[in-house]
Amino acid sequence: MPTLRLGDTAPDFQQDSSEGPVSFHQWAGDSWVVLFSHPADFTPVCTTELGKTAALATEFAKRGVKPIAVSVDPVDKHKEWIADINETQNTTVNFPILADADRTVATLYDMIHPNASATATVRSVFIIDPKHVIRTTLTYPASTGRNFDEILRVIDSLQLTDSHKVATPANWKDGDDVVIVPSIQDPAELAERFPKGFKAVRPYLRVTPQPNK
Known part of the structure; x- marks a missing residue:
């Protein structure tokens, strides 16, 4: 699978999630999307990241952005983990987590880097515009939590460029x-x-x- 580059169309897919089946382009509609992967459920850094994403719901909404997470864990494990995120991070997870057990999404988006881990997804971020075009890609190691202030800053910059x-x-x-x-x-x-x-x-x-x- 070729590496996705800025300006490429974000690949469409159908995958199960914590909120039911997702047909990606249809689900995204005409919104901006932040698609981000995490290595595994019930891990410390990932728990803080998904909690932070939920806490920023208002900030994402006012920018017309839908967040969606993905890992290779199954739906039942996601649902158990969501309860844990809500309790430990004092929030409510309000976005889908894709259950990519067959690695459909991980393969399409080149989220598994074998030299880092042959089984877990790296911390990838794809910022995708309303035309389903990839506008930003970010990749973090498993040990480093993402800076969501920076993700919002990039979205603000992209939207400002588009409009002005x-x-x-x-x-x-x-x-x-x-x-x-x-x-x-x-x-x-x-x-x-x-x-x-x-x-x-x-x-x-x-x-x-x-x-x-």
Whole structure:
């Protein structure tokens, strides 16, 4: 299976989950999706990650994002684990966990890295847009929990680029200045898109206040 790259269409699949059968593209609809894998149920780092995802339900919803998790464990084990996540993380898991026992999803998305583990999925993240296009991929080792603030930051950046034709500089956070993409050169379009003006540090480096603030 070829490695998935940015700009590729996220593979469709049908798989069982903690919330019943999922046909991925149909389930995603016209939402953004964060598809993320975890090595195994009832493991410490994964428990904190799924608890954090549940706690961020409002943040995901206001960005039009649906989270969905996956591991190679079966549905019955997922359901037992969800109760444990809810209790230990003081939350309510409110998104499906795919039961990928036959490794359909893990294979399609290249989530098993044999040199790390021949059986468990690595901590992969795929941020997928409403057209089912892969916009970001992240991979973490089993021992390192993901930074969900960073995942939300990337989503904010992608959505801002799509809506306002800007890019986000190093360490950007929502509300900080942004940069105008080089493809916009027409003065009339610049004036229309960026009524607050911009500072041309260099011809290729034009800094402007975040347009939607």
